[in-house]
Amino acid sequence: MAAVFFVVTMVMYFAATVSVLAYLLWPSEALSKVSLGMTAIGFAAHTIALVARMVGATNVSPPGFHEALSFFSWMLILVFLAVEFRHRLHVLGSFIVPLALVSLVSAAALPETAPSLNPVFRTLWVHVTLSMLGTVGFAVAFVAGVMYLIQDGLLKSKRFNVLYSKLPALDFLDHLNQQSIVTGFPLLTLGIITGALSAEFSRGSYLNWNPEQTWALVTWVFYFAVLLGRLTMGWRAKRAAYLTIIGFAGVILTLIGVVLKSHGPVS
């Protein structure tokens, strides 16, 4: 059953992506409703798929990248629906839904995890969930940053096109950026701590400076600096937008690296 709903989700997200991108260029507001409807149906299907998988699992399996990415995509849409519901910010979907689709397609490309009985991996669930929640925060910050730079560019060049009219005010985007990092950062911090604990359990050391751990720490330091800079040195607006885009690129690279290492010839 999970597989069927997973496919339904992908189809809906794909249709919604086409629709949200068309919405960006089309002056009419009508498409936003269509897109929202398809996203909501996709989200419902995805929720069922995730629950069915959890219920269907007979033994404790460690979370793999398939689960992580699928969960990431689900959380992204959840955040989008929440923001949309609160602020009626249709245009946010034009950026988040495609990202969720990419994440879901990546999930589909990866094998689902094989059952394993190793009790050590139980703590991994917590680690993966927290890290992914932190990453969702950074993803939203990234999207807000991209939207900020587009709107900033349109205002500076005085191009008042359809996109300009649909994008929200700059300070709203900056605020969204800030809130996302403020939320994401503590989650990532907890994710790293639980990761270190898992590593201690399984390998006997909290940190052995392997590439993914190193990258995770670099990411943590980077976002810590971004947050600190914003609070103390006025790293907001355009600079914050650039920094969060760079930061998220780093996060993605880490993920790709880790995935390749686990599934590629290295492992």
Next chain:
Amino acid sequence: MHIVVVGLSHKTAPVEIREKLAVPESRIGEALTRLCSYQGVREGILLSTCNRVEVYAVVDEIEAGYGRIQEFLADAHLSLSSEQLTPHLYWHQGDRAISHLFRVASSLDSMIVGESQILGQIKEAFEVALTHKSTGIILNKVVKKAISVAKRVRTETKIAEMAVSVSYAAVELAKKIFSDLSEKTVLLVGAGEMAKLAARHFIASGVRHVRVTTRNPQHGLELANRFGGTAVAFEQFREEMASADIVLVSTGAAHYLVSEEDVQRSVKQRMNRPMFLIDISVPRNIDPAVRHVDNAFLFDIDDLKARVEQNRGGRLQEAEKAEQMVVVEVGIVRRWLQSLEVTPTIAALRTRVDDIKRAEVEKTLGRLANLSASERELVEGLASSIVNKLIHNTMVTLKAEVNSSEGAAFVEAARRFFSLGDSAVSNVNGSTSSAPETCHPPQEESKDAEEVTPRTGSKTPGH
């Protein structure tokens, strides 16, 4: 009975006349009572804003009604004679009066097309009229409809989103930088007309903190008082700029007052919070190089004008859509008003009961195949007599009440009891109709009153 409007607006009368005619809110009730005391005025509502003074009324006779309302308007201000008013007034009746009301409510007739204030003002005028029971079944429906048309126009067209004045375009741009203007501070540099107008628009859009600086400190103080803000010494305004989110510059200076460095410094002091600079001066007072400063957004008069031009095209399209909506909605109201005419109602009632009677008689006779001709006649006669007795009172009442002030309400009731009318009409009827409240208590003043025949053309003679 006819719907008429007599009034003047920013399009037909200068402000000197409009301000004289404007009725203060506290005295509208009293004015309505006076309006309704005129012979032949059945319902009335008074709309008085800074841009228009209009009386919508239901009158027995168009020409006489026009005269009464004009008299009423002139009476409101003793220094104006009825003749002096004439060149500034417009008179509409029937469809055109309804269409006028719909257009006014939808802000298609406003000075700034698409502004939202007028709808609130109409609602207030209607409230006052309801309180003073100066409206009845017709105006109640028409005004309610006008309010719903205006809402439809606002939600279905983008007319309200398009800024069409330079000063308002500045506000519209500011809203793309700051989502909430109420916490923002405007610094007004100089006292150019356009800048003052823009400042007023900002205040109307929620800005609460205004700071003013002018070369002449006295002048600055006065302006600050007028905007409920504070004055800043002109020599220091560059240092004060960092505290302003929106800087409006409009002075007569022939050189740049604000340099790139000034803005750079301000943005830095603001910890990179965005700044919106508007230069409405010609020659320009802000160095155009400010464009290169990150998080500072500079717009000069040409930028604003370009924005307005772009909007104007869009607004024309949107206004066109809105006008079409108005035409459709007027049609709906017209059909409802026509349904209030007595003669067609009686005819429709007759047809309806005859149809029912025929169908029922045929059904029964079909079952009683072996009746003789005289017996069949008897059955038909029975049906006819029941039907006629049932509707007799309704017919008589309708005819009798034609000329009373409650005539329209009776017709409406008959229409609903016997479900006479098309879907469009029942659409108008959808709202709960209150008991007919009229200006006049029912009285026998209308021997020569006309039938309920709203027309678009000239006055219809009585029957």
